[in-house]
Amino acid sequence: MTFADLQIDQDMVDALATQGIIEPFPIQEQTIPLGLSGQDIIGQAKTGTGKTLGFGLPIIQRIGLNPEPGVQVLVVVPTRELCVQVAEDLELATSNRATSVVAIYGGKAYEGQVEQLKAGAQIVVGTPGRLLDLAQQRLLNLGNVTEMVLDEADKMLDLGFLADIEKLFAKTPPTRHTMLFSATMPGPIVALARRFMSKPIHIRATDPDEGLTQANIKHVVYRAHSMDKDEVVSRILQAEGRGKTVIFTRTKRAAAKLVEELNDRGFNAAAVHGDLNQDQRERAMAAFKAGKKDVLIATDVAARGIDVNDVTHVINHTVPDDHDTYLHRAGRTGRAGKTGIAVTFVDWDDMHKWALINRALEMNQPEPVETYSSSPHLYSDLDIPAGSKGRLKATPVKETAPRAAAENRGSGRQGSGSQGSGSGSSEGTSNRNRRRTRGGQGASGPGASTTAPASVSSEATSDAASVETNVAAGTHDGQGHEHHDGNSAPRRRRRRGPRPTSAPQ
Numbered sequence: 001m002t003f004a005d006l007q008i009d010q011d012m013v014d015a016l017a018t019q020g021i022i023e024p025f026p027i028q029e030q031t032i033p034l035g036l037s038g039q040d041i042i043g044q045a046k047t048g049t050g051k052t053l054g055f056g057l058p059i060i061q062r063i064g065l066n067p068e069p070g071v072q073v074l075v076v077v078p079t080r081e082l083c084v085q086v087a088e089d090l091e092l093a094t095s096n097r098a099t100s101v102v103a104i105y106g107g108k109a110y111e112g113q114v115e116q117l118k119a120g121a122q123i124v125v126g127t128p129g130r131l132l133d134l135a136q137q138r139l140l141n142l143g144n145v146t147e148m149v150l151d152e153a154d155k156m157l158d159l160g161f162l163a164d165i166e167k168l169f170a171k172t173p174p175t176r177h178t179m180l181f182s183a184t185m186p187g188p189i190v191a192l193a194r195r196f197m198s199k200p201i202h203i204r205a206t207d208p209d210e211g212l213t214q215a216n217i218k219h220v221v222y223r224a225h226s227m228d229k230d231e232v233v234s235r236i237l238q239a240e241g242r243g244k245t246v247i248f249t250r251t252k253r254a255a256a257k258l259v260e261e262l263n264d265r266g267f268n269a270a271a272v273h274g275d276l277n278q279d280q281r282e283r284a285m286a287a288f289k290a291g292k293k294d295v296l297i298a299t300d301v302a303a304r305g306i307d308v309n310d311v312t313h314v315i316n317h318t319v320p321d322d323h324d325t326y327l328h329r330a331g332r333t334g335r336a337g338k339t340g341i342a343v344t345f346v347d348w349d350d351m352h353k354w355a356l357i358n359r360a361l362e363m364n365q366p367e368p369v370e371t372y373s374s375s376p377h378l379y380s381d382l383d384i385p386a387g388s389k390g391r392l393k394a395t396p397v398k399e400t401a402p403r404a405a406a407e408n409r410g411s412g413r414q415g416s417g418s419q420g421s422g423s424g425s426s427e428g429t430s431n432r433n434r435r436r437t438r439g440g441q442g443a444s445g446p447g448a449s450t451t452a453p454a455s456v457s458s459e460a461t462s463d464a465a466s467v468e469t470n471v472a473a474g475t476h477d478g479q480g481h482e483h484h485d486g487n488s489a490p491r492r493r494r495r496r497g498p499r500p501t502s503a504p505q
Contacts, residue, residue, distance in 0.1 A: 011096035025050035027205035040200040059147040069120025073147040078155040107278025128164035153182040216334040222371035224345040231373040234390030240383040243312035250318040266392025269295040316344040323360035
């Protein structure tokens with residue numbers, strides 16, 4: 001079956017064909033005909049099975065080949081990365097027709113997004129916070145929306161967007177056509193659908209061979225020590241046939257630390273996490289998709305926006321909190337029917353989390369094998385060439401000249417035990433013959449020496465002069481007695497009250 005067989009307009013069929021998208025996935029086969037007819041839909045399918053085109057093609061076709069300016073379609077997504085991804089897919093589908101798509105999300109300047117709205121964009125893809133913000137400022141009019149889609153609704157629930165979703169629904173006409181898509185379907189999402197949808201049909205799409213998406217992914221689980229993880233990751237990145245790789249960390253700090261470590265080891269790594277601004281995150285994603293970076297380190301916030309078909313490996317640097325998160329992480333590989341490998345590291349303290357995930361997903365791996373970077377089974381499990389080490393380039397040797405110079409100066413200062421003994425170096429002798437006042441000027445009293453001794457070389461004399469001129473900036477007198485900061489000594493405070501009586505003789 002092709003998209004033309006599903007009654008999709010030829011201009012969209014041709015646009016998809018330019019990217020090699022010819023045959024629809026099961027979720028698309030079931031939802032596109034119902035979506036074209038205006039039926040409200042609750043679509044449930046595993047991640048990476050093509051839900052975006054499942055709702056995207058019907059809503060584009062329903063507003064017509066030349067739609068009137070103004071927002072007619074609203075697609076709500078939970079994260080910025082997913083917003084950009086969905087907007088790109090819809091722009092591809094509309095590339096041969098006069099329909100404009102705009103992505104509305106936080107972390108970017110308002111001006112560009114508002115200009116696109118004022119220019120008459122018909123399809124808006126956005127995150128709840130920025131959508132509500134623009135709507136409350138009357139810069140986004142949702143009164144003429146005829147098509148509304150909630151994508152990854154369960155993630156919106158996890159991020160606490162339920163109240164915002166209800167406000168957005170309230171700003172759209174009750175006669176709109178509504179579709180809701182999600183990988184999982186918790187109770188609050190079902191309740192939301194019942195409130196704002198009209199007699200929805202629940203479609204639970206699976207492949208002919210149940211579990212095909214899971215079967216396309218090889219799941220490897222290791223009990224690993226936190227101090228050895230970076231070395232293990234570096235060796236996995238040298239596996240035979242490894243393509244683009246996504247590594248998930250639990251915290252932003254761990255992501256930032258790991259990307260620095262991998263780049264130092266010679267890998268082309270980028271990171272996407274909450275401590276980066278939106279421009280930095282977008283540049284990292286663009287470099288990863290374009291192949292300039294082949295390793296992407298991400299926190300779970302960005303997980304659902306990483307829709308790249310040629311990801312071969314997913315590495316869980318720390319075990320996910322639950323089985324749904326595990327599925328979403330692992331779902332970054334094995335997309336569009338391709339094969340992939342998901343490697344998970346389980347710390348000793350996280351064994352209880354893995355036990356719950358293993359039981360929920362029936363993975364039959366209750367006891368992950370203890371694994372180190374030198375373990376033979378690591379190489380055989382993941383096709384890592386024998387003898388591979390965790391570093392592609394040597395660590396650069398830092399400059400040591402300043403340290404050697406400092407040591408030489410230090411040895412010169414220790415050359416003499418007393419003034420005028422003649423047993424130390426000339427530098428040490430000059431240091432011990434210098435006298436200073438608190439103001440930083442050379443002493444001129446009868447005990448002061450105004451000329452360097454004959455035994456002191458001209459080099460030592462110039463060195464002494466340079467030290468003399470820097471006294472006011474804060475120097476040491478060379479004898480371990482006092483520091484000079486160029487300021488007068490503070491006045492001594494007088495003790496108030498009766499003077500202590502002396503002890504009787």
